[in-house]
Amino acid sequence: xLLGAGTVPVSCLAADDLTVxxxxxxxxxxxxxxxxxxxxxxxxxxNGSGKSTLVRALLGLLPHQRGAVQLFGLPxxxxxxxxxxxxxxxxxxxxxxxxxxxxxxxxxxxxxxxPFRPLGRGDREAIHEAIGxxxxxxxxxxxxxxxxxxxxxxxxxxxxxxxxxDLLVLDEPTSxxxxxxxxxxxxVLTERLAAGIAVLVVLxxxxxxxxxxxxxxxxxxxxxxxxxxxxxxGQHQRRLGGHQHLDHGRTADDTGAGSASWLGGAVQP
Amino acid sequence: MIEILxxxxxxxxxxxxxxxxxxxxxxxxxxxxxxxxxLGDGLGHVALAGVGLALFTGTAPIPIAVAACxxxxxxxxxxxxxxxxxxxxxxxxxFYGGLAAGVFLSxxxxxxxxxxxxxxxxxxxxxxxxxxxxVAVLAxxxxxxxxxxxxxxxxxxxxxxxxxxxxxxxRLYHIAVVTLAAITVALAMRTxxxxxxxxxxxxxxxxxxxxxxxxxxxxVCAVAIGVITAVGGAVGSFYANAAPGAFIVLLAIGVFMLSxxxxxxxxxxxxAAPLPDSMDDDELVAPHxxxxxxxxxxxxxxxxxxxxxGDHTDxxxxxxxxxxxxxxxxxH
Numbered sequence: 001x002l003l004g005a006g007t008v009p010v011s012c013l014a015a016d017d018l019t020v021x022x023x024x025x026x027x028x029x030x031x032x033x034x035x036x037x038x039x040x041x042x043x044x045x046x047n048g049s050g051k052s053t054l055v056r057a058l059l060g061l062l063p064h065q066r067g068a069v070q071l072f073g074l075p076x077x078x079x080x081x082x083x084x085x086x087x088x089x090x091x092x093x094x095x096x097x098x099x100x101x102x103x104x105x106x107x108x109x110x111x112x113x114x115p116f117r118p119l120g121r122g123d124r125e126a127i128h129e130a131i132g133x134x135x136x137x138x139x140x141x142x143x144x145x146x147x148x149x150x151x152x153x154x155x156x157x158x159x160x161x162x163x164x165x166d167l168l169v170l171d172e173p174t175s176x177x178x179x180x181x182x183x184x185x186x187x188v189l190t191e192r193l194a195a196g197i198a199v200l201v202v203l204x205x206x207x208x209x210x211x212x213x214x215x216x217x218x219x220x221x222x223x224x225x226x227x228x229x230x231x232x233x234g235q236h237q238r239r240l241g242g243h244q245h246l247d248h249g250r251t252a253d254d255t256g257a258g259s260a261s262w263l264g265g266a267v268q269p
Numbered sequence: 270m271i272e273i274l275x276x277x278x279x280x281x282x283x284x285x286x287x288x289x290x291x292x293x294x295x296x297x298x299x300x301x302x303x304x305x306x307x308l309g310d311g312l313g314h315v316a317l318a319g320v321g322l323a324l325f326t327g328t329a330p331i332p333i334a335v336a337a338c339x340x341x342x343x344x345x346x347x348x349x350x351x352x353x354x355x356x357x358x359x360x361x362x363x364f365y366g367g368l369a370a371g372v373f374l375s376x377x378x379x380x381x382x383x384x385x386x387x388x389x390x391x392x393x394x395x396x397x398x399x400x401x402x403x404v405a406v407l408a409x410x411x412x413x414x415x416x417x418x419x420x421x422x423x424x425x426x427x428x429x430x431x432x433x434x435x436x437x438x439x440r441l442y443h444i445a446v447v448t449l450a451a452i453t454v455a456l457a458m459r460t461x462x463x464x465x466x467x468x469x470x471x472x473x474x475x476x477x478x479x480x481x482x483x484x485x486x487x488x489v490c491a492v493a494i495g496v497i498t499a500v501g502g503a504v505g506s507f508y509a510n511a512a513p514g515a516f517i518v519l520l521a522i523g524v525f526m527l528s529x530x531x532x533x534x535x536x537x538x539x540x541a542a543p544l545p546d547s548m549d550d551d552e553l554v555a556p557h558x559x560x561x562x563x564x565x566x567x568x569x570x571x572x573x574x575x576x577x578x579g580d581h582t583d584x585x586x587x588x589x590x591x592x593x594x595x596x597x598x599x600x601h
Binding site for chain 2: 096100115
């Protein structure tokens with residue numbers, strides 16, 4: 001939407017016919033997806049439907065067996081402008097324990113920095129600004145392991161925001177976060193979307209982020225079961241938790257009755 | 270203290286100890302962060318193969334040991350990255366292979382396994398000027414990237430996936446860390462010895478984690494502990510006529526053991542410090558637990574038993590202790 005008339009809009013993130021296998025079993029089968037500038041896309045689906053796998057494959061953290069991924073119009077393999085990408089992984093601070101909040105967030109500036117160069121003023125400002133945005137300015141020097149789960153999640157969001165990305169990929173950024181701070185995150189994302197960045201967010205539960213979602217992509221058994229406005233999903237289907245439990249091991253009947261029923265016939269096998 | 274500086278061999282010993290104390294905890298911080306605490310120990314075994322080869326070919330041991338150690342470290346890391354070294358069996362084969370090769374080669378070279386002992390336990394006081402020069406150069410080779418690439422190395426050793434999405438070449442950085450660790454181990458065979466160098470890579474780091482908060486402060490504190498214990502141990506062993514390597518490691522373990530009670534005291538002092546005014550939401554539970562809706566008004570003689578609690582009175586109410594706090598009651 002920010003592109004002038006006459007320019008061909010390039011997707012910030014595009015997957016074409018993506019197939020990913022883990023341990024020899026197909027987890028994603030022929031997934032195609034695209035997120036444009038200024039667009040907020042929710043990635044939804046039950047546990048084991050392949051949401052995190054898709055996110056990780058889109059960022060090149062997992063190899064794909066078939067299909068192609070493009071970031072800002074470049075094939076993943078030759079993409080180098082990582083300062084344009086922000087990633088919020090599913091919450092896990094396994095090895096981050098023992099780091100201060102500001103140290104964790106500072107890692108979000110690495111794509112902008114060269115080796116052997118100290119943090120610049122711009123880096124410091126971006127780090128403090130990002131920590132302020134998630135409301136943790138008074139915890140700059142706290143050990144991340146001493147924070148609550150929701151606060152840790154907010155630190156990971158701040159780390160991604162610190163890089164001022166043009167594409168933000170968030171894997172369940174609201175899990176464990178209280179309603180008030182989910183609203184804060186929604187405000188931050190809304191403001192960034194208006195500035196023209198692209199957002200792909202894995203959601204289990206729409207919550208306050210629903211307002212900024214232009215499109216919902218629903219995965220079911222490793223395939224796309226729905227790609228369209230969030231409103232097309234019934235209210236009861238917006239809460240996906242507990243509605244279905246597909247596991248990656250299933251190969252044959254996953255597009256069968258189980259997934260069709262909860263989508264109310266919106267499935268295109 | 271002044272007199273030992275008058276012996277040239279002690280001057281060299283102290284400088285060598287200082288350099289070891291400087292680099293071992295610096296690179297050790299990343300090794301420990303990646304949960305590879307015993308890597309140094311394994312690499313020590315591989316270095317022995319290098320020493321054996323040097324004895325067999327009649328060349329200087331340090332360069333060959335450095336080369337063998339780097340080769341071993343890179344092989345282990347590549348196997349790990351390809352998922353082939355899980356279960357530690359691959360590592361064990363490599364490490365014990367190194368030990369066996371060292372003993373075997375020193376045997377057929379006519380020196381015998383006894384010739385390896387000085388490398389196993391170090392021989393700080395026999396460090397030559399040539400050794401010292403090599404140790405100094407290699408120490409710089411380790412120290413410059415360890416500190417200069419600290420942000421990058423921190424990111425790859427704490428969150429590999431995120432580091433990758435920052436465009437960092439994670440595999441390359443991992444290989445760099447194990448290579449620098451290999452150089453450190455091989456160098457230490459002249460100072461604290463191959464069997465004990467791993468202790469100097471791990472123990473100061475563990476002690477520092479008890480004493481300070483944050484990764485960078487931990488790195489600096491670990492290096493400080495490493496330098497103090499290495500130099501202190503070298504000096505102490507001169508007066509106690511003890512083996513310097515052992516003395517240094519025992520000192521480091523002493524600091525580590527002291528760090529437990531110290532960390533307890535530090536935490537109490539931090540807890541006693543005034544809380545910031547805008548405490549953050551969800552985690553603040555104790556000591557302020559407010560009772561739910563409470564229509565009854567407690568006052569002396571209201572019928573509820575009372576109990577003196579520090580500077581105030583609690584009212585016993587249905588098995589809870591209620592204390593007056595402004596316009597509500599706190600659970601005590």
